[in-house]
Amino acid sequence: MARLRKLELLVPTWTNPEAEHAVHPRVGLTSLAERRRTELTKMLGELKEAEASADVVAEQYNELLTARSSGDVEILKGRANASRRIEELGLKARETFWGLVPTHIDDTIQPMERSPDLPLLERGLRMRTIYLQSMTASKQALEYASAMHRLGGEVRATPTLPMRLLIFDQEIAIMPMDPENPTAGAVIHRSPAVVAVALSLFDSYWARATELFDPDDRADDTPLTPHEAEVLRLLAGGAKDEQVARLLGISLRTARRITANLSERLDAASRFELGVAAAKRGWV
Numbered sequence: 611m612a613r614l615r616k617l618e619l620l621v622p623t624w625t626n627p628e629a630e631h632a633v634h635p636r637v638g639l640t641s642l643a644e645r646r647r648t649e650l651t652k653m654l655g656e657l658k659e660a661e662a663s664a665d666v667v668a669e670q671y672n673e674l675l676t677a678r679s680s681g682d683v684e685i686l687k688g689r690a691n692a693s694r695r696i697e698e699l700g701l702k703a704r705e706t707f708w709g710l711v712p713t714h715i716d717d718t719i720q721p722m723e724r725s726p727d728l729p730l731l732e733r734g735l736r737m738r739t740i741y742l743q744s745m746t747a748s749k750q751a752l753e754y755a756s757a758m759h760r761l762g763g764e765v766r767a768t769p770t771l772p773m774r775l776l777i778f779d780q781e782i783a784i785m786p787m788d789p790e791n792p793t794a795g796a797v798i799h800r801s802p803a804v805v806a807v808a809l810s811l812f813d814s815y816w817a818r819a820t821e822l823f824d825p826d827d828r829a830d831d832t833p834l835t836p837h838e839a840e841v842l843r844l845l846a847g848g849a850k851d852e853q854v855a856r857l858l859g860i861s862l863r864t865a866r867r868i869t870a871n872l873s874e875r876l877d878a879a880s881r882f883e884l885g886v887a888a889a890k891r892g893w894v
Contacts, residue, residue, distance in 0.1 A: 614632075615630075617638075617642055618633065618638065618641065618642070619632065619633050619638040619639075619642070620632055620633070621633055682799060682800035682801035682804070683797060683798070683799060683800075683801070684797070684798035684800075685787070685795070685797055685798075686787075686795045686796045686797070686798065687787070687794070687795040688793070688794075688795050689792065689793045689794075689795065691795060692795045692796035695796075695798070696776065696784060696796070697726055699778055699782060699784075699798075700726060700729070700730055700778070701729075702778075703730065703735055703778045703779055704735075704779055704861060704863075704864060705735065705736065705779050705780075705863065705864065705867065706735060706736045706737070706738075706777075706778070706779055706780060707730055707735050707736070707737045707738075707776070707777070707778055707779075708737075708738045708739075708775075708776070708777040708780075708809075708812050708816075709737075709738070709739045709740070709774075709775065709776050709777070710740050710771050710772070710773070710774060710775040710776075710811075710812060710815060711739060711740065711741050711742075711771070711774060712742055712770075712771035712772070712773060712774055721754075722754060722757040722758070722761075725754070727758060727763070728761075731758070731761040731762055731763055732761075732837075733837060734762075734837045734838060734864070734867070734868050734871065736762075736764075736867070736871070737758070737762070737763040737764065738763070738764045738766075738812075738816060739755075739758065739763060739764070739765050739766075740765075740766050740767065740768055740771065740812075740815055740816060740819050741755065741765065741766075741767050741768075741822075742767065742768070742769070742770070742771060743767040743768060743769050743820070745767065746767065746822070752822075755822055755823075756822075756823065759822070759823045762871070762875075765821075765822045765823060766816060766819035766820060766821055766822060767819060767820055767822050768815055768818060768819040768820065771815065772789070772811070773785065773786055773789040774786050774789075774792070775808060775811065775812060777805070777808055777809060777812060780805065780809060781800065781805060782798060782799070782800055782805065783798075783799045783804055783805045783808035783809075784796050784797070784798050784799075785797050785799065785808070837858065837860070837868055838868055838871075838872060839893070840858060841854055841858070841865065841868045841869060841872070842872065842884075842888050842893055842894050843894060844857060844858075845869065845881060845884070845885065846885055846888070846889075846894040851865050851866050851869065852865075854869075869881075869884075872884060872888070876888065876891075
């Protein structure tokens with residue numbers, strides 16, 4: 611009876627408030643259904659608000675995991691977050707990219723045309739990479755390293771490496787959060803002191819590492835990058851380094867570095883010799 615009263619299926623009569631009568635099922639249940647519909651609509655609204663709040667909290671938490679910073683330190687939890695952030699930093703790199711790569715490059719490596727290293731090489735970044743000597747046991751890995759070499763990257767190998775280390779522009783050092791667990795994530799350091807230590811570590815291993823390929827094996831007919839081709843065209847037209855930098859939207863240092871790399875590649879001691887050598891190869 612109490613349940614019926616609560617559902618308004620048992621109500622006081624008009625003529626005698628102390629008496630009760632049952633509401634017709636069609637009327638009572640229709641009214642009950644409408645009330646339930648109203649309650650459900652309200653609950654759905656609350657659920658949507660809760661979901662929106664959850665999305666906000668999740669986004670804030672994700673930002674905390676992927677970009678929690680304290681001064682010059684940025685923490686990236688998880689391999690996916692770390693890879694995405696490293697790719698972003700690679701797109702912003704201007705001059706150099708050094709790397710210690712202790713993990714073995716196996717036969718699952720993606721082709722060079724789909725590698726994140728290719729855009730860096732095409733943009734003219736100077737790249738130095740140290741791999742483990744064990745990589746030479748993999749035909750595909752060795753072909754990948756050879757492709758890097760042909761495109762201008764410097765590649766060396768050593769028996770052991772302490773951990774994975776990436777250095778962009780000698781200003782940003784990226785280290786694993788846990789060297790024993792590559793899936794844990796990475797830590798980005800911008801502190802000059804930490805970067806200096808990272809550079810010292812890289813340089814010490816670079817000095818002891820073995821060249822995988824003869825520098826003279828780098829093919830002179832390797833296609834020019836878009837920047838290199840445009841720099842040659844502008845230089846052939848008499849443009850100075852400042853004009854080249856301004857027209858290409860790059861820094862003066864980058865323009866000079868591209869010119870120096872081209873001169874070294876073509877064994878040219880002057881801009882005149884560079885122009886002659888480039889013309890012989892049909893590059894200008």
